[in-house]
Structure formats: structure tokens, C-alpha cells
Amino acid sequence: MTVFTLLADPQQYTAETWNLGNDAAGQEYWLKHFEESFQITMQAARQSLVTDAAGLAETLDQANRDFMYRLTTMRKQPAPRPEFTVFGLDRLRQEILRHYGLQDPFLKIKHQENIQACSQYPRLIKAHERLDNESLVRVLTEGILAGNVFDLATRASFDRYNTQGLDFYHTLDDLPQRPWLVDDYDHWQSFWLDQGRALKRVIIFIDNAGCDFVLGCLPLARVLAQRGATVTLAANDEPCLNDMTLPECKAVLQALAQDDELLGFLLRTGRLRLAGTGNSYPLIDLSRVSPACNTAARGTELLILIGMGRAVETNWNARFTCATLKIAMLKDEWVAQQLTGKRYDVVCRFEQKKT
Numbered sequence: 001m002t003v004f005t006l007l008a009d010p011q012q013y014t015a016e017t018w019n020l021g022n023d024a025a026g027q028e029y030w031l032k033h034f035e036e037s038f039q040i041t042m043q044a045a046r047q048s049l050v051t052d053a054a055g056l057a058e059t060l061d062q063a064n065r066d067f068m069y070r071l072t073t074m075r076k077q078p079a080p081r082p083e084f085t086v087f088g089l090d091r092l093r094q095e096i097l098r099h100y101g102l103q104d105p106f107l108k109i110k111h112q113e114n115i116q117a118c119s120q121y122p123r124l125i126k127a128h129e130r131l132d133n134e135s136l137v138r139v140l141t142e143g144i145l146a147g148n149v150f151d152l153a154t155r156a157s158f159d160r161y162n163t164q165g166l167d168f169y170h171t172l173d174d175l176p177q178r179p180w181l182v183d184d185y186d187h188w189q190s191f192w193l194d195q196g197r198a199l200k201r202v203i204i205f206i207d208n209a210g211c212d213f214v215l216g217c218l219p220l221a222r223v224l225a226q227r228g229a230t231v232t233l234a235a236n237d238e239p240c241l242n243d244m245t246l247p248e249c250k251a252v253l254q255a256l257a258q259d260d261e262l263l264g265f266l267l268r269t270g271r272l273r274l275a276g277t278g279n280s281y282p283l284i285d286l287s288r289v290s291p292a293c294n295t296a297a298r299g300t301e302l303l304i305l306i307g308m309g310r311a312v313e314t315n316w317n318a319r320f321t322c323a324t325l326k327i328a329m330l331k332d333e334w335v336a337q338q339l340t341g342k343r344y345d346v347v348c349r350f351e352q353k354k355t
Contacts, residue, residue, distance in 0.1 A: 001278055004286035005294045006203075006303055008319040008353075015285035017316040018338060021082035029334050031071055033154075034089045038067050040158045041097070041105050041241070048108035063100040067093065086313060090281045094240065104239035106152065106209075113150060113166065113210025113242075114252050120168065121214055121256055128219055137192040140220045141185065141327070145346045146172040147216025148307055148329040150208045152242045153282060156343065157331050168211040175346065181330070181339060182347035188325055191350065195323075199229040201300045205277065205284065206235050207307030207328075209244045214252060217306060222263060224302075225271040232273050232296040238280035243309075246276045282309035286318065308335055312347060324351045 003010050020026045042060045070092055074084070097103060124143075131139060149171050152158045178185065202224050206217050217233070225231040235246045244252075253274075257264035266272040278290030297303075303324045305311035311326035312335060326349040330336040333343045341347075 001288040002291055002294050004289045005297050006300055006320045006322055007286055008321050010287070013287055013318060015283070015287065015314045015318075016085055016087060017313055020084050020086070022080045024079055026334070027079075027081060027084050030086055030089060031075060033332070033334070034093065035068065035071060036155050037153050038064065038093060040152060040155065041093070041102075043158075044109055044152065044242075045102055045105035048105055059100050059102070063096055063102060066099075067096045070096070087281065087283055087285065090240075090283060094280060106242040107239070109152070110209035110242050110244070110248065114214065114248070116166075117168070117211045117214035118252065118256060120211075121218075122259065124215055124219060125222070125260065128223070133193060133196075134189070136223065137189050137196070138185075140223065141188065141348065142172060142175055143219060144216040144306060144327055145175055145329050145348075147210075147212040147214075148207060148327075149331070149344075150210045150212045150242065151308070151329075151331045154331050166211060168215050171211075176344070180348055181336075181341040181345040182349050184350035185348050188348060188350040191323060191352075195301075196224070197227045199224065199227070199301050201232075201298075202229045202302045202304070203232045203234055203275075203297050203300050204304040205306060205310050206233055206244055206249070207310065209242050209248065212307070213244050213249070214256075218253075218256075220304075221272060222266065225266045226262060228271075229302075230271055230273070232275050234275050234277045234293055234296065236279050236281075237276040237290070240279075240281050243282055246274060249274050282307075283314045284310045286315060308332060311349075312339075316349075319351065320353065322353045324353075325349070326351075 007013050042064055045060055128136060128139065146168055150166050152161060204217060204221055206213055221231045221233060233249060235244050235249045237246055239245050253267060257267055275292045275296040276290055277284060277293045300322050303320055303322050305315055305326045308328045308330060311328045328347055330341060330343060330345050336342050336345055
């Protein structure tokens with residue numbers, strides 16, 4: 001693993017946005033969050049994993065008891081707990097899931113949502129092709145925000161998914177009106193209009209499956225590649241929650257390219273390509289990325305970080321040697337409050353390269 005080549009100050013880089021070492025209230029919030037999130041993960045595993053019901057139930061019960069015991073042990077440690085991080089809780093969750101053979105609890109849900117989103121993709125692309133440049137950047141940006149609602153790490157999002165399903169177009173219509181909580185859209189639009197067609201290399205760190213990837217991220221990447229840039233989609237190598245993995249990205253792109261001639265051309269010519277980040281968490285520490293990710297990032301003029309985990313909970317304070325768009329819908333109440341917002345607020349933070 002290597003340090004991400006686009007970091008402007010690698011010596012000063014810290015992945016996590018908030019230091020929870022002396023924040024007792026923050027630590028308790030995240031302990032409760034992971035208790036609840038693990039129940040969601042167990043529920044998703046019951047829907048996703050094909051095995052004998054009795055054996056699966058026993059495995060899930062053992063995994064749940066083990067995880068809850070570990071969280072209880074953490075609670076009993078005296079404060080302050082400087083070693084306490086959200087990353088640490090993510091690693092613990094992944095450790096428990098792997099130990100019990102539950103590597104991809106959201107597999108079926110991701111597959112279903114990818115199929116659903118792919119069925120809507122041709123309609124969306126045709127609509128985009130009729131737009132002028134100024135309208136296109138607005139619609140593509142709003143599409144990323146609308147797609148980013150598909151995040152099943154929180155109870156509110158999971159319950160919303162199970163009771164209402166996910167309607168990309170309904171979410172698009174219901175996006176908060178501007179100005180958004182963090183609103184650099186005008187700067188982002190100006191960059192797009194002034195330099196969008198001149199970009200040569202772009203890298204996009206993607207987030208969730210379904211409408212997030214297919215209807216939010218991919219249309220933007222497709223347009224940038226069509227205009228001449230080499231666009232790399234950077235994805236997790238291993239499963240985590242409902243995030244896309246590198247193999248899942250390949251499968252979706254191959255399926256869509258059968259009917260989208262332009263997408264097929266971009267993939268064949270290498271104008272649109274994939275790279276694994278070396279990551280297996282919903283957050284990302286850019287001091288540890290794969291060599292393949294770093295190779296893809298060299299010479300990049302635009303970096304896009306999509307989603308709370310990669311753009312807000314980590315890397316919010318990081319500066320880069322290229323123009324950077326950090327964009328997400330805030331599905332977690334605590335995270336939103338740290339930015340003086342509320343759940344389902346959106347952030348669109350655009351930063352010119354640090355010189």
C-alpha cells in the first residue's frame with residue numbers, strides 16, 4: 001500500500017475528519033450507531049445469503065454476540081480513549097464478519113438494486129443527451145446527490161429502503177433547494193464550463209451500488225470520458241456494506257455496454273477504466289491506497305470524492321494537488337450536526353488545486 005499521490009500535504013494528512021479521542025458523547029454516539037448498524041447488517045445477511053436457515057441463524061447470532069461483547073468491552077475502558085476512531089469500529093465490524101464467513105451480507109440487495117438502476121439507465125442517458133452544457137452539469141451534479149441516498153449503514157436509510165424502496169427520480173425532485181448546506185456549486189459549474197472539455201485525466205472514488213453508481217456516478221464519468229478525458233472509477237476491492245466492489249463495477253459496466261455503444265467504445269479504448277483502491281471500508285485512508293490506484297491517479301486534473309465516508313467523514317480537511325469535488329448527501333444525523341446541518345442535507349464542496 002502506498003500514500004495517495006494527489007495529497008498536497010502527505011506529512012500532515014489525517015484521514016478522519018473529527019478527533020473523538022476526548023469526545024465522550026461522540027464516542028457513545030458511534031458505539032450506539034455501530035450496534036444498530038450491525039443489526040442492519042445481520043438483517044441484510046438473512047436476505048442475501050443462501051444457506052440452511054438454522055445454520056445461518058446460529059452463525060448470525062454468534063457474530064452478533066461477539067460484536068456486541070467487543071463494543072461492551074470498549075465502553076468499559078476508562079476515558080479518555082485516544083485510540084477510539086470510527087475507522088477502528090469499521091475494522092472491528094469487518095473482522096467479525098470475516099471470522100464468521102459473512103464477507104458480503106448485502107450481496108443480494110446490491111445485485112437487485114444494480115439491476116433496477118440499469119433498467120433506468122438508458123432513459124437517463126437519452127435525457128442527458130438533449131441538454132445544453134450548463135443544464136447538463138447541473139443535472140449530473142444533482143444526479144450524484146440523488147443517487148447517494150442509497151446508503152444502508154443507518155437505520156433511517158435501511159427502514160426507508162425496506163418500506164418505500166428507492167426512487168431515484170423522486171429523490172431527485174425532493175433534493176433540498178439551494179443554497180445547500182455546503183454550496184460551492186457555482187465554482188464547480190464555472191470549472192466545468194471553462195475547463196471541462198480540456199480535462200485529460202479524472203479519478204472518481206465511487207460509493208454505493210444501485211442508483212448511486214449507475215444513475216449518479218456513471219453518467220458523469222461517461223460525459224467526461226466522451227469529451228476526451230481518461231476517467232478512472234476507483235472502487236473498493238472487497239465488500240463493505242452496500243458499497244460497490246471492483247468486480248461488481250466490471251459486471252455492471254459490461255452489462256450496460258451491450259446496449260450503450262458509446263460506453264462500450266469508452267471501455268474498449270481505455271478512456272473509461274477501473275482501479276481498485278485496496279480498501280474494504282466505507283471510509284478511506286488515503287495514506288494507504290493500492291499501487292494500481294496511485295498509478296491511475298498520476299497526472300490527474302480533477303478528483304471527485306463521492307459519499308459521506310470518503311468525502312466527509314474522511315478527507316473533508318484534506319487538500320489535493322488537483323481540483324477536487326467532495327459531494328455527498330448526509331444520511332447520518334451526527335455527521336450532519338458537525339457541519340451545522342441536518343439529515344438529508346447535501347454538501348457540494350469544490351476546491352481548486354493547492355499550489
